[in-house]
Amino acid sequence: MLLEFIAIIAAGFGLGGVVLALNVALRKRLPGWLIPAAAGAGMLAMAIWLEYSWLERARGAFPPEVEVASTNEVRSWYRPWTYVVPLSNRLIAIDHRFERRNPAMPRQVLVRVLLVGRWEPTRQFAAVFDCAGHRRADFMDQVEFEDDGSLRNARWQPLQPDDRVLQAACRD
Structure with missing residues (x-):
């Protein structure tokens, strides 16, 4: 977060500096408001780029065995550009x-499920997916394996057959 803040400030100084140099080269023919406006535009552009590149940067940090199964896209009024291109701020991944x-x-x-969010700590938990029954049981403290391999004290949650997390977990 601190590095992104520094990058945003540096982008503002960089674009403002380019316009300042252009203004000096043109013998101060540009309006005075253009330099701070360029600095603000550079900071805004860097912030938007960092937000939209987060998903690919998060995927790139995973080893090849980790599969991103689902992403969450948001739109918000204070980011009007998200109505044109939604912003991904969370993902669910399966660690094979x-x-x-x-x-x-x-x-x-039985797989490890990763919950990753922008500006949030990564959470992980174990879950058992029943590929034939289209259901999931989170592997908590009270869940135990029976001798035949079935689960005791499991709370099974039904899933749709086309659930992307189920499909990613059940992929051979």
Whole structure:
């Protein structure tokens, strides 16, 4: 966050400096308000670029085994450009590095789910996805495995068959 703030300030000084140099080269023929306006435009442009590039930068930070399953797009009145191109501010990813399957329950998979948000700490939890039954059980303290591989004390949440997180978790 601090580095992004510094980048925004630097962009303002940079574009303001370019217009100042242009004004000196033109022997001060540009209006006086143009230099601060250019600095403000540079800061705004950098802030918008940082917001829209967040998703790709977050994806690039993941290892190849982490699959982004879902993103959240927002529109807000104080960012009018988001009505033209929505802004992604959160994502749900499946970490296949920790994927486990029980031979007794081949259509169930235990994976790590990552919840990543802009300006938020990353949260992660384990979940069991029933690929055939289209449901999910979060792996909490009270959940235990039975001898046959089934779950005891699990709270199954039904999912739609086309749920993107379910499809990502069940992908072989």
